[in-house]
Amino acid sequence: MSDSHWTHVYPWQSRLWNDLIKRHQQQGLPHALMFTGVRGIGKHALALQTARWLLCSRRIEQQAGVACGECHSCRLWQAGNHPDFMECKPEDGSRQIRIDGIRKLNEFLMQTPQISACQVVNLHPVEVLNGNAANALLKTLEGPPGESFLLLETERLGSVMPTIRSRCQRLALATPPHQQAIDWMLANGCDPAAAAQALRMNQMAPIAALRWVQQQRHEQHQTWLQQLQQWSNGALPLDAMVTIWKNDELADVLAWLGQLTADLMRAHMGADTTQLLEPEVLGCFDAATLQPAKLVALHDRINKALGQLQSGASFFNRQLLLESLMIEWQTLVTEPGRH
Template identity: 35%
Template sequence: MPDLPPWLNATLVDLISQYRANTLPHGLLILGDPGDGGGLMTDALVAKLLCRSDLAHACGDCKACRLHQAGNHPDFIRVQPEGKSLTIRVDAVRAINRKVAETAQQGGNKVIRLENAEKMNSNAANALLKVLEEPSDRTFIVLESRSLGRTLPTVRSRCRLVTLPEPTPEQALAVLHSAAYPLNPHIALGIAQGKPYTALAVTADQLNQWSECERHFLQDLGFSQLSQFIHKAPLEPTLKQLMLWIDTALRQQLSRRGALAPIADDLIELLANQTARSLFNFRDYLVVLLGAINRQSNLNPQLMGEELASRWLDLRGTE
């Protein structure tokens, strides 16, 4: 069995069991985040679908496995977002259709792996529908998505959904410890929203920015100074850090559970004194801003910084 993080083992075992029992559907939609190791699970599943051995996992030694490991398997296509817009275009899906129509060169399965299925535009999705509806024999199409809501319903309805579990905080921390992560693993996980494989890439500069953000939002700064800091700081990480603070305060108010990441005691005390309604309202505002960033909307950074500063000062009751 491949060396997977423990929270993903059961899902992989179940999918391979279905495959060996000839009950695995030809279309899978795997919902999860690469930061939680979802890509590793898909790696292992694809490897087994291509392997020609009878083992319960990819053997790594047969010709098909060696071709796959070398990136040369003729019956495998991996499609990823491309271009400045990071979308999956219709030409890439047409290449899938051509591959599916061919006879498998290695005499085994044909496997298509399409990452970030939510990045398909409508033309690409429509081109994929026929393959999903009428697949050729021994063809498996494995779609990966970070967002079920942004994956087109016509695609979702033609695949079996596989929702990957997320690691517990203890499991996430163990990944960083086993990798000998050299910086503060708790703060790194906070920056990475609890996703261990994202946290492994967190740099010292990002940890310093975390501390700077705490310092500026805790200080009794006026509107002008705070909005200037927000304008200069990286926007999305700042919004996610604010979201983490709000979520931690709400958790402590509603369930008395501990912090999601190391957060200054003064900051927790400040937010704990706010009403749950005001915290939820501020959280809703952050969700709107993060959604606009994900949709790549045209945002005015200066106006956004000013509004964010104003709302934060209003939340903490600063004139």
């Protein structure tokens, strides 16, 4: 991670950041803060900025609410090896945070700070804690040892255990006003049309939208749409299409299929192209001919699988899942009597 990401407060976060600093200066911060908001809104950057500031040896002197960048603590932070900071996230290819990770967290917090006046742990994403890990973390949240801070992040607050949510002070990161988001993306090299579309596709979260543009996701989605049309028309065998998608992230494919079916449901109910995320779908499929009940069922199944995948609670056979979804899709778009 670059230093800029470790130290940056985005324009739409400035008010929340100033309130956070003011609160700490006046009455102190709770030991557990939970940063919430949609993907790509800047939760991780703000959590790291908070950690860096809390660890700064000259924090009290810095009335402006910024780390000094010069003390021994700040230099260690910039080098990426601060002994009083720990990051807890899924490890070893797992999608979940397991109890071993929380045990390391607890052992870390039992130690005495080496450089700074406190210790800081950044845990993300909270919603992928498995059951044992969540229970072990709960005990720590009830009474963290010494002068320590736990900075948690989640983009799916409803998936976090209520007992964990209730023991954290929530900091909700709202999406910025539309023009501010557009201006920020233009300043980062996007053209207006691409910026507007990317923001629509990413819940108005500028960081996710910028990444979407840089990774040429729109072009990728158009390729997927053409492949889906070819499969639907019988021009592309099922195994060939699934093989083509093998190098793409399964979560990305499922998210796109969910958006696609949502767009078709909107169009079936009379929405015009301005109300669709990717209106190009109407050039490939006629929403009026689709069976609504089957469309809703497929949409729900895709979203359920995506949620399970994101939580780390389920492990899917990629090929079998995609093949079964495509077969269900084929029954949706195939007209009665067509073979």
